[in-house]
Every structure is written in structure tokens, then in C-alpha cells.
Amino acid sequence: ETGVTQSPTHLIKTRGQQVTLRCSSQSGHNTVSWYQQALGQGPQFIFQYYREEENGRGNFPPRFSGLQFPNYSSELNVNALELDDSALYLCASSPAGRASFADTQYFGPGTRLTVL
Amino acid sequence: AQSVTQPDIHITVSEGASLELRCNYSYGATPYLFWYVQSPGQGLQLLLKYFSGDTLVQGIKGFEAEFKRSQSSFNLRKPSVHWSDAAEYFCAVGSNFGNEKLTFGTGTRLTIIP
Numbered sequence: 673e674t675g676v677t678q679s680p681t682h683l684i685k686t687r688g689q690q691v692t693l694r695c696s697s698q699s700g701h702n703t704v705s706w707y708q709q710a711l712g713q714g715p716q717f718i719f720q721y722y723r724e725e726e727n728g729r730g731n732f733p734p735r736f737s738g739l740q741f742p743n744y745s746s747e748l749n750v751n752a753l754e755l756d757d758s759a760l761y762l763c764a765s766s767p768a769g770r771a772s773f774a775d776t777q778y779f780g781p782g783t784r785l786t787v788l
Numbered sequence: 789a790q791s792v793t794q795p796d797i798h799i800t801v802s803e804g805a806s807l808e809l810r811c812n813y814s815y816g817a818t819p820y821l822f823w824y825v826q827s828p829g830q831g832l833q834l835l836l837k838y839f840s841g842d843t844l845v846q847g848i849k850g851f852e853a854e855f856k857r858s859q860s861s862f863n864l865r866k867p868s869v870h871w872s873d874a875a876e877y878f879c880a881v882g883s884n885f886g887n888e889k890l891t892f893g894t895g896t897r898l899t900i901i902p
Contacts, residue, residue: 676831705889705890712894712895713894713895714792714878714880714893714895715832715878715892716892717889717890717891720889728889730889762831762832764831764832776834776837777834777890778834779824779831779832779833780831781829781830781831782831
């Protein structure tokens with residue numbers, strides 16, 4: 673079962689700018705999570721949304737924010753970009769009937785963000 | 789805080805040989821454990837997961853993993869690797885409690901030689 677898409681594939685921004693990354697989950701997937709994967713590292717949990725409400729947040733500053741929409745799409749917004757924000761950003765959706773981290777997550781291919 | 793350690797950064801295995809990737813976790817209760825695989829330019833794909841019950845878990849692509857509570861380990865195994873198994877493998881521990889959600893290890897890169 674796949675079908676999670678992300679856009680854009682690649683993005684180049686300069687320090688201080690703002691960026692919006694988008695994710696489209698499969699129909700019926702009420703839970704979406706966002707992860708940051710720096711080069712050579714495992715993904716790090718940014719936050720999770722369940723039915724348009726934030727359900728848990730990792731160790732990321734408030735300039736990382738998100739939205740989830742009723743049509744199973746979601747956004748990750750990052751303000752005041754820093755060089756260290758350069759990474760692959762992954763979204764993952766889950767068909768869980770409740771907010772959960774115990775259920776299978778289906779990952780998109782990611783957006784590669786480069787901050788210059 | 790929960791954590792995952794994958795002690796092997798890079799492993800090279802001959803095609804047809806057996807494989808074991810190590811994963812150790814730190815968590816105060818029975819964890820939810822996962823193995824994911826990531827091919828170049830791709831997202832992560834779930835290989836298998838453990839929540840409770842039988843400690844030997846079967847997954848896709850012929851992989852299995854064994855949960856050993858006494859060793860805090862969840863090692864991934866495959867009896868005979870194929871060239872297509874070359875990828876990055878991530879172990880992860882999940883929790884629905886507190887602020888500790890899904891934590892990934894740093895990954896093990898698997899290279900297959902003919």
C-alpha cells in the first residue's frame with residue numbers, strides 16, 4: 673500500500689527565507705507525520721497531525737510549523753531558514769483510527785531542501 | 789528518553805550469504821519496534837514490526853527479526869541476500885506516551901558484492 677506523494681522533489685533556498693513543503697496522503701489516512709533526515713542520519717520526528725490537530729512534537733523550534741487539511745494533504749512550513757535545515761524532509765501517513773505511533777506509517781519519497 | 793543504536797554503520801555481504809543487522813534500544817516499557825529500508829532516492833518502506841506476542845517476527849522480502857527483551861535487541865536477519873537488498877536499513881522504536889514518539893537509529897548501509 674503506497675501512494676504518499678510530496679512536492680517539490682528538490683528545493684534550494686537561502687538563509688532567512690521561508691519554505692513550504694507539501695504532502696498528499698492516501699485517502700482515509702487521518703494521521704500524518706513529518707521527519708527531517710540529515711545526510712547520513714536517521715529520520716528525526718518533527719511533529720504529527722491527527723484530524724488536523726497537532727498530536728506530538730519532537731525537539732524542533734517553533735519556526736517549524738504544520739497544517740493538515742481535510743482532503744488528506746498537509747504542509748510543513750519552516751521560517752527563518754538556517755544552513756542546518758538542509759535535509760531530506762519526509763512525510764508519512766497512517767490509516768490509524770486514532771492518533772498513534774504504533775501503527776504502520778507509509779512514507780513519501782521526500783523533499784530535498786538545500787539552504788545556501 | 790528512548791533511543792536506538794545501530795552499531796554497524798556499513799556492512800558488506802556476498803550475494804547469497806546470510807545477513808544480520810544489529811539494533812539495540814533503550815525504553816522503559818515494552819516498545820513498539822520497527823525495521824525500515826530506504827533505497828537511494830526513495831522514502832522508507834516498512835519491513836516488519838513488533839508490538840507484542842511472538843518474539844520472532846516475519847516481514848516482507850524474506851526478512852525476519854527477533855525481539856530479545858533481556859538484551860534490549862531487535863536484530864534483523866535474512867538467510868540469503870539478493871543484490872536488490874542493497875540499501876540503508878533503519879531500526880526504530882515507537883511510543884504513544886509522553887513526548888517520545890518514533891525514534892530512528894542512524895542506519896546501517898548494506899552493500900552486496902557478487
